[in-house]
Amino acid sequence: MLETLGQLPATITISDSLWQHLISTVLLLLTVFIARALAGRFIRKTVNSIELQRKWLVNTRNGFLLLLLLGLVIIWGNELRTLALSIVAIAVAFVVATKELILCVTGSILKTxxxxxxxxxxxxxxxxxxxxxxxxxxxxxxxxxxxxxxxxxxxxxxxxxxxxxxxxxxxxxESFTHDFVFHVFTVPFKREDNWQAAQQAFLDAANRHCEPYLEAVRRYMKRFNVQRGLEVPSVEPRVTIQVPVAGEVHLIVRLPTRSGQRGYIEQTVLSEVLSKHDFAAKKPEVSSLPESDPAATT
Missing domain, CATH: 2.30.30.60 (SH3 type barrels.)
Incomplete structure (x- = not known):
């Protein structure tokens, strides 16, 4: 028994084509890993922005992974095709068992x-x-x-x-336009409130806070929409009216802002307007005149 096991490796022969495939696979793995390491080092040294650096590192990693998979398919294509023809039933069962993984890969291809x-x-x-x-x-x-x-x-x-x-x-x-975006938020009022004054107050506050970069937004949106073949929208802040249900008036505030400052600009405008103004409806004053004495009229 031991002698048979000792002679077993000598009876296994590897063809020249298989050796070539193995050597090509090893060379492909080394090339991809070295290229990925060099690319990562280059990105970390030359790209100063953390956000842009992370984006390039992720894209580079995914690109090299796809390159590795493509290279393996090219190297082992004939063997894989022969194997697939001989185990069709197993392949069908494998597809059924890994349906979710296949959908994930399909979704990745779709979004990319x-x-x-x-x-x-x-x-x-x-x-x-x-x-x-x-x-x-x-x-x-x-x-x-x-x-x-x-x-x-x-x-x-x-x-x-x-x-x-x-x-x-x-x-x-929500970041389709990248550097600058249009931010929209809603402020509800009752029908009897002074929503007309609130509309003007929100418009004034929005114009004041957007004025420093409004011209930059206008140039950016014009360039972005020309590249995309879209109509250039108006970038000036606006406050429109919506009546969702009877008895309520909603003010829809739309203003341009930097992509990372949507929450900040919204809170700033809301805090400024609501802290300086009271738009609640004024309650009618109750008359305080003394009641007349019935005995005085007799």
Whole structure:
């Protein structure tokens, strides 16, 4: 028995083509790992922005991973094709068992091909909303922003979203215009309140806070929309009226702001206007005249 086991390695022969494939695979792995290390070192030395550095590192990692997979497919293509033809039934069972993983890869291809968002963008899919900090072949990682859909502060929680969701669910990109964005928030009033004065007060405050960078926003939006072939929108702050239900008036405040300052500009405008003005309806004064004495009239 021991003699048979000792002679077993000598009976195993490896063909020349298999040796070539193995050597090519090792060389491919070494090349990709070395190139990735050099690219990462170059990015860390030359890119000063932390946000841009993280974006380039993630994109570089994913690019080299795809390059490695493509190289392995090219090297082992004939062997894989022969193997696939001989185990069709196993392949079908494998596809059924790994359906979610396949959907994740499909979702990754879909979001990459459509360019729906990038690292640093604020997105919302289903009930998940936050800033994208990482993307891989199977999942997308975001830092949650909330609570709810109208606030703009981070909760401190990290959410890992499987890319399979991007196949069946729409994605909202709140940072589509990148450097500058339009921020919208709603201020509700009762119908009897002085909402006309509130409308003018919010418009004045929005104009005052946006004035320092309004011209820069105008140039940026014009350049961005010309590149995309879109109509250039008006960038001036505006306050419009909405009546969602009887007895209520909602003021819709829309103003341009830097991408990372939406929550700050909203809180600044709200604090300034509401602390300096009282728009509540004035209650009618109750008459304090003394009642007449019935005996005095007789």
């Amino acid at each position: 091909g459509s360019g729906s968002f990038n690292i640093g963008d604020r997105i919302q899919i289903k009930d998940f909303r936050g800033d994208v900090i990482d993307q891989s072949l199977l999942a997308t990682t975001i830092l949650e922003v909330g609570p709810g859909k109208i606030t703009h502060q981070r909760t401190g929680r990290m959410i890992v979203i499987p890319n399979a969701l991007f196949v069946s669910e729409p994605v909202i990109n």
